[in-house]
Amino acid sequence: MLAYRISGTDRTLTCEDIPRPNPLPGEVLVRITACGMNFADLLMQKGTYQDTPALPFTPGLEISGVIEALGPDTDGPTPGTRVAIFGGQGGLAEWGCFPANRCVPIPDSMTDEQAAGFQIAYGTSHLALTHAARLKPGERLVVLGAAGGVGLTAVEIGAQLGAEVIACARGADKLAVAKAAGAHHLIDTDTQDIRETVKAIGGADVVYDAIGGTQFTDAFRATNPGGRMLLIGFASGDLPEIKPNHMLVKNISVHGLYWGGLLKTSPSVVTDSLAALLKMFEAGQITPHISHVLPFDQVPEALDLLRTRRSTGKVVVQTTP
Structure with a gap:
């Protein structure tokens, strides 16, 4: 089968012809139809992601596909079932073996492409806003990187939860996408000052930050007393400086949210979240x-x-058209 591999110490991505795997006990063999791409794939290639596998490995964190076989003594969806799976790796291939307990059956109304990019983005935002920040209706939510893979889902879910959403992104085209997802206010980070603009609107109660760097600092300074900052990622490549004395004075909390980590430490929380999200999807x-x-x-x-x-x-890659 064909698979993209990172094999050497130069960490070059190459397409290789490798043997098709056989599922072990507790695993399923999946014919992969689509793979959702994530910023973490770039970090994995560089070797800087927190869960980068040992060389050699096939990147691609999340996929959709059809189960072809179950491993020995394995309970799971029957062959022929369409599923979405977060495997953490192995997605950029024609077939893959994944833990059976990671399989999420796909609703008939969901396309393979939608399913391949659903779990990480929506799961991250849903748990960040409901589980970590406990966002309440009427609160003001600032989303940094609002047109990106996770940021756009935060805009959408925040609006569904009844928040007043302020979307921050670069350029009119990206802001238009955020507005269509439910944003109430738009900030062009190329031309507008985040701190002053957010303060003029009334300040932030919750900040969802997938960018880091100076944008985190600007949003922090516009956060109201008692506000919550959500650390989702650092797409800018710049880790923000967090001043604990300012947190103390303004009673501000900073929460880190790593969806893959919760999948390992609190799987029932993730399962319940995904069930709620699939209901939201089916309800439109x-x-x-x-x-x-x-x-x-x-x-x-x-x-x-x-x-x-x-x-x-x-961004989604079709493995099988």
Whole structure:
């Protein structure tokens, strides 16, 4: 089968012909139909992601596909079932073996492409806003990187939860996508000052930050007393400086949210969250935004869309058209 691999110490991504795997006990063999791309895939290639596998490995954190076989003595969905799986790796291949307990059956109304990019983005935002920040209706939510893979879902879910959403992104085109997802206020980070603009609107009660760097600092300074800061990621490549004395004086909390970590330490919390999200999807309350769907031979181009921030929402690679 064909698979993209990172094998050498130069960490070059290459397409290789490797043996198709056989499922072990507790695993399922899946014919992969689509793979959702994430910023973490770029970090894995560089070796800087917190869960980077040992060399050699196949990147691709989340997939959709069809179960073809169960491993020995394995309970799981029957062969032929369409599923979405967060595997943490192995997605950029034609077939893969994954833990059976990671399989999430896909509703008939959800496409393979939507399913492939659903779990991480929506799961991260849903748990960040409901479990960590406990966002309440009427509160003011600032989303940094509001047109990105996770940021756009935060806008959408925040609006569904009744928050007043302030979307921060670069340029009119990306802000238009955030507005369509439910944002009430728009801030162009290329031309507007986040701190002053947010304060003029009334300040932030919750900040959802997938960017880091100076944007975190500006949003922190616009956060109201008792506010909550959500650390989701650092797409800017710049870790923000957090001043604990300012947190103390303003009674501000800072929460880190790593969805993959919760999947390991609190799986029932993640399972309940995904069940709630699938109900929201089937009710038409959330609609996954995919800006680019690329064929399997254009994986480098898919990663470059993330690297250069030319995408909005999700980028998905079709393994099987």
